Amino acid sequence: MASATLSALAGAILSPLRDVSLEKLIDYLWDHLSSSPSPSSSDEAEKQQQLKDSLEALEEAKLTVRLMQSRITKLFEKHKHNERVVGLHNKLKDVGYDIQDLESEMEYMELERKVEEINNADQEADTTTSRFSGKRLFPFRLPTAFLSKKKRRLPASSQSSSLSTDDDIVRQVTSIIKQINSIESKLKDEIKLEEWFDQIKLNGVYDPREQHHFTQNKRVTTSSTNERKIYGRDDEIRRLIEFLRGPNVDGNLSVVPIVGLGGMGKTALARSVFNDRQIENHFDKKAWIYVSDNFDRVRIIKEMVDIIIPTDQRCSTTSLDLLERELKRHLTGRKLLLVLDDVWSDEWQQLLSPLQSAQAIKIIVTCRDPKILGSVDKGDKIILEGLSDRDYWSLFVNYAFAKNNPDSYSQELHDIGKCIVGKLKGSPLAAIAVGKLLRRSLTEKHWRDVLESDLWKLETDAYDIMPALALSYYHLPQHLQLCFVFCSMLPKNYWYHMDDLICMWIANGYIHESGSSSKTMYDIGEEYYHELQQMCLFDRSYYDFLMHDLMRDLAQLVSHGEICIYESGKNKKISKNVRHLYVKDSIDLELVCETNNLRTLVLVRADDMSAFVSHEAFKRIRVLVINDANMQEFPDAICHLQHLQYLDLWETCIQSIPESLCRLYQLRVLKLPPPQILPSLFHNLINLQYWHMHRAHRKIFAEGTLIYNVERERGYVISQVRNMNKLRGALSIRALENINNMEEAMKSKLKEKRHIKKLGLHWNDRVDVCQHHIQEEVVEGLQPHPNLKELLIDGYMGSKMPKWLMTLQKLKKIELVHCRNWACLPAALGLLPSLQRLYLYDIENITVECDDSVTEMYSSLERLELSSATVSFKGMSSSSLSSSSSSLSSSSSSLTTSGGCRFFPRLQYLRLSSCDGVNGSHWLMSSALKQLYIMYSPGLDDQLPGCLYGLSSLTRLELCRAKIKTFPTEVMATLHALENLRLAGCNELLSVEGLQALPSLKYLHITNCPKFKSWCMKEMTELHELNIDACQDLVSLPAWSHRLPSLKYLRIVKCPKFDSLPEGGLPSSLETLVIIKCDPGLMEGCQQEQSPEWLMIQHIPKQTYIV
Helix, strand or coil: CCCHHHHHHHHCCCCCCCCCCCHHHHHHHHHHHHHCCCCCCHHHHHHHHHHHHHHHHHHHHHHHHHHHHHHHHHHHHHCCCCHHHHHHHHHHHHHHHHHHHHHHHHHHHHHHHHHHHHHHHHHHHHHHHHHHHCCCCCCCCCCHHHHCCCCCCCCHHHHCCCCCCHHHHHHHHHHHHHHHHHHHHHHHHHHHHHHHHHHHHHCCCCCCCHHHCCCCCCCCCCCCCCCCCCCCCHHHHHHHHHHHHCCCCCCCEEEEEEEECCCCCHHHHHHHHHCCHHHHHHCCEEEEEEEECCCCHHHHHHHHHHHHCCHHHCCCCCCHHHHHHHHHHHHECCEEEEEEEEECCHHHHHHCHHHCCECEEEEEEEECCHHHHHHHCCCCCEEECCCCHHHHHHHHHHHHHCCCCHHHCCHHHHHHHHHHHHHHCCCHHHHHHHHHHHHCCCCHHHHHHHHHCCHHHCCHHHHHCHHHHHHHHHCCCHHHHHHHHHHHHCCCCCCEEHHHHHHHHHHCCCCCCCCCCCCCHHHHHHHHHHHHHHCCCECCCCCEECECHHHHHHHHHHCCCCEEEECECCECCCCCCCCEEEECCCCCHHHHCCCCCCCEEEECCCCCHHHHHHCHHHCCCCEEEECCCCCCCCCHHHHHCCCCCEEECCCCCCCCCCHHHHHCCCCCEEECCCCCCCCCCHHHCCCCCEEECCCCCCHHHHCCEEEEECEHHHCECHHHHCCCCCCCEEEEEECHHHCCCHHHHHCCCHHHCCCEEEEEEECCCCCCCCCHHHHHHHHHHCCCCCCCCEEEEECCCCCCCCHHHHHCCCCCEEEEECCCCCCEECHHHHHCCCCCEEEEEEEEEEEEECCCCCCEECCCCCEEEEEEEEEEEECCCCCCCCCCCCCCCCCCCCCECCCCCEECCCCCEEEEECCCEEECHHHHCCCCCCEEEEECCHHHHHHCCHHHCCCCCCCEEEEECCCCCCCCHHHHCCCCCCCEEEEECCCCCCECCCHHHCCCCCEEEEECCCCCCECCCCCCCCCCEEEEECCCCCCCCCHHHHHCCCCCEEEEECCCCCCCCCCCCCCCCCCEEEEECCCHHHHHHHHCCCCHHHHHHCCCCEEEEEC
16 A cells, blocks of 8 residues: 555646647537538538537637636645645546547548548549550459459448537537536636635635645755765766866866756765865865755855855845845855756756856756756766666665675575665665665565565655656656656566657657647657656667656656556456556456546457457557467457557467458558558558568567568559558668559659658569669659658669659768669769768669769768779869879869869768779778778779878778788878778788878777788887787787887787797786787796796786687
């Protein structure tokens, strides 16, 4: 049973309320009324008048509903345990659900009408095309099931929605208005009662509400500490000390934020540093201010004045202006350390102005939401996450056993403790609170009772946890509260993907598009997700998330019964308030019969799905997930769930789906095992945004990739996607050889799919499947929307580039794979303004054309990869194409043609792999280049190493199987920024002479270079890491090895002739030495104490030897 304290906490926070608005419903109803045919009888005229009257009543109720929401919230804030106000809040929430249901039914009717219009228009267009072309509409054999339903409409009886008459609409609108009027009447009474109570209190009699007040423990922090030890924060303490002792970077004021979830130890960390002896003499004054969620500028400035200014010099005033002037005067020329603890809004930056007079000021800000930092956030904030397992266990043991010796207790008790620790997910505050609770009785029974309890049902010491976390929830805006609470219906310790979550939020009506913004609901949902993530309410991951157990428990606490995770044997009944139900095992249908507003249903087992879904309790479901591998038949009852927007049956074994599925017009997400035959009316799902019907790893859907295999025999024709203009993310269309002509390809209507950002077009790599000119026609017919960002063309055997490619002004990435006949990249491609990445794989003899009349070609390109390609450049004069191998100065800061055109001016990453030839490769060697990889490309051997000349920005260079013997000093001297050099499989390499000219080289890796044995160079003072692998002729390191002051890591592997260390020994800076499969005598000597080799290396802390 929950403790009284936590029950009070739960009562002090209302469950989140979605915005109750009538605007959208009214718009739907007016549209419905205006599109209705003129009445043909007095009965019809009377019904339309009733509908019009109901609409006018709704119009009048719009402002009332808005005011009610505001007034109920204010009343609750004033008196948190007024059950009448809580009841009004819940009734208003019920009205909101009824409004949402009616909106959804009207939306269904509208979509149904649109589908009918689209199908009629398509039928007319096909008839016209057939009449003039004389060709069959389907130039391939369809399965019998497909032919029997081709181009047919659903029968009228099945097309009609649940709102078949205006009477139904009037009835539901009337019910909504009655509920609103009832709530308004009771709210007026409550407001009058509240005014009467206020008058009694004003008259000095007493406060009738005082006995019901829930008094929270007001948290106040100070710099005083009784902490014996800070666990697991050594790195953070070191960073803070360095910050406080170091100089200010920008001006006289520097800020370091400490960000983290409630209970992560932000205050304890700041307090530890504030009192550290290492900073005592660095500041003239130190001030600790507890800001809190109630920002009071006057109070804070007054506290600063009281701390900084001696008592006899203070002025007695409450004037903010006078206080700030006094503060400025006393800070002039002084050094100040200021801690602002528990900051909740960006208002704290108002405090900075009067502090500017100080000679130097360092500020530590602790907060939960990094957004409050604003412009002060320079990216150097300290983010506190859960402690490591080892540190967390030490903290837990300290509080659980206190002065008792942990070793005196059974291993079983320790094991139970570790299970409890696993639930707390690294939260220091949780470890302290739960540890104190466990300390009461160091018995296995007591500890097991705690382990098997929900965290919010712990006794009053757990109150230390939840209020701290509840503040994070309380300060969320209403729309984020809804999204956060919904997350608690997902299983514990289960990683969910952002896309799934956002689609579920949308299905439940938590996200709304703004008329003034071009953002889609998904875009807005993505912003919501990252806001919650920044608030540390999710474990950190960009796309996948795991909800912290404590935050999940909090979310369930404030859901007030709307979320239920049912486990047979543990739960005996289900609240009738449940909106979102997760069933881990089988469930008795009678248990959920009382619920009438279920929105989300997740089933791990589906024993009798038809009985389930057919029941009245499930007709309003928006999200349905069934994870039962034993399910083999698609339950027909699902096709009657007209509100359904998210359907996931992917982990079932269903093999076929009925045509009636295509009546779920509101469906946004569909995940199924691949159906044997696609329903002929699949194109009717015009609201669909995602599907997953491919037997690949589930991660494919998580990455937002829609895969569609064109298969004539199974109904997967390209025209099935023609009406799905809300598809989003990445679309991969495969087996395009099954499309016969441009007209058929154009039926995909890709040009109308504005939300597809990535498009993959795939032909099976078989030359004889279809003629090349047909592929050229087909690719022209697959023109995407101009919004496209990334394009992949794979297996295309045509020689022409599609004309529409030049129109994609937003295109950032092009990838051409196995397009062996593609002849050239025309100059116009180099003029695409947004193109940043270009990949050419397995392409023979492709020409990159240049236009000398323009200023820059490929002006935005940053990354270029050529693999198994033969490439040449066309359009430069012969004088411009001088061989870089004969002219070391050919790579310059401005690769310019004779006509003045700059080529690849911003190229930073270049990979050439298995290239037989790159004619004019020096056009790729720009001084902007930062990473260069030349691998398995004998066609470039004659250009190395001369083509490297002048690459002054290059930081990483890898040469693999290059025919190179040594490195000219004059070339290496121009590589000013090179830090990382890797040489692999260079069979002709004799020495690394010339590398000493590299001023910045830090990492050198030489592998599989059998002739390499000579260093022939001077020491490299910046070298940090040296790796030598499989160099059979290498005998020893250079004599000057001990003069490498920065070398920390040395690894020698599979060098059988390497039999001695250099005479001067190894540098004192070396931290790690690894010698594997080298001369056995050397390896034995290194491990034998007092041997000459051992004496040379005894200072190295980490050594590894493997024979």
